[in-house]
Amino acid sequence: MNIDSLFNNESQKNNNRINKLISQISDLINKKHYQPGDKLPPERTLSEKFGVSRRSIRAAILKLESYGILKSMPQSGTFVSNIGRIAMNSMVKDIVSLEMPNFKSLVETRILLELESVKLAALRHTEQGLEKIKDALDAHESKLLSGKDAIQEDLLFHLAIAQVSGNATINKIMIAIAPQIIIEFKKYHVDYDDLDELRINEHIQIYEAIKDRNPELAKKRMKIHFKMLYEYCDTSS
Structure with missing residues (x-):
């Protein structure tokens, strides 16, 4: 097994888990008709809803935040950024389809x-x-x-x-x-x-x-x- 394979195996598992959460959070935003500036449920609530650790929820939120889809504010929570629904859904599809970098x-x-x-x-x-x-x-x-x-x-x-x-x-x-x-x-x-x-x-x-x-x-x-x-x-x- 070469270095890329060793490097990617564990990372790919983590990436797949986070991407699944990203899709679930996106579906929640669409289902609840969240608008720009609306606040998402707390991390604890999301972790219970999706049956994962708060650490995984935080990783998914950070990834969405890095792409400008969500915005976290200390002591306030996580909010939907000022981006249209169509653009958001398209970006989420692109994010979850990205291959892990070797x-x-x-x-x-x-x-x-x-x-x-x-x-x-x-x-x-x-x-x-x-x-x-x-x-x-x-x-x-x-x-x-x-x-x-x-x-x-x-x-x-x-x-x-x-x-x-x-x-x-x-x-x-x-x-x-x-x-x-x-x-x-x-x-x-x-x-x-x-x-x-x-x-x-x-x-x-x-x-x-x-x-x-x-x-x-x-x-x-x-x-x-x-x-x-x-x-x-x-x-x-």
Whole structure:
């Protein structure tokens, strides 16, 4: 079984469960003739109605919210967004018919996002933002040099760059996809732990390009850092 199959099996089960809930919530909205601005029943009520956990209900609501169909307001509840019934039903059909992204597609998405986010970080960073990247850089290096696993620090370095880019959409997508990519890549790349010094140096070079406000150099160095990910995409085509 290859990495995509391993990655997709459990994710597909979760995705199917959430998509079923999305369809059920959509049917409820249609059946009850909810209008834009109307409030949905509480998560507890929905979980009892559909016979699932509140965690599953929350995941379905978050997915619908990410597509702009629902809107959650702290301390108030979840509301139907200002979108027409026909458009909503069409979007729900599209959402539930989407295939789960395989590992390769997530890697390709990450590469595209990070090449843009590192350029934006070089152009837009503040002293506070630069310090955030440096803190993640130092924590990653310190962990590796002490012989410890630094996968979390590796992740935080890349997420810090996405945050400093100032693009909320890039930041949100990176938060969603980067952790699984790093975990899965390390799990199935046998040479990962032998490349600590290389990864430290590449992180430093990326940071220096951002610090110098050189977006093209920052992008170039990020591409070098992604060499193994590029190779994975090429070999799995």
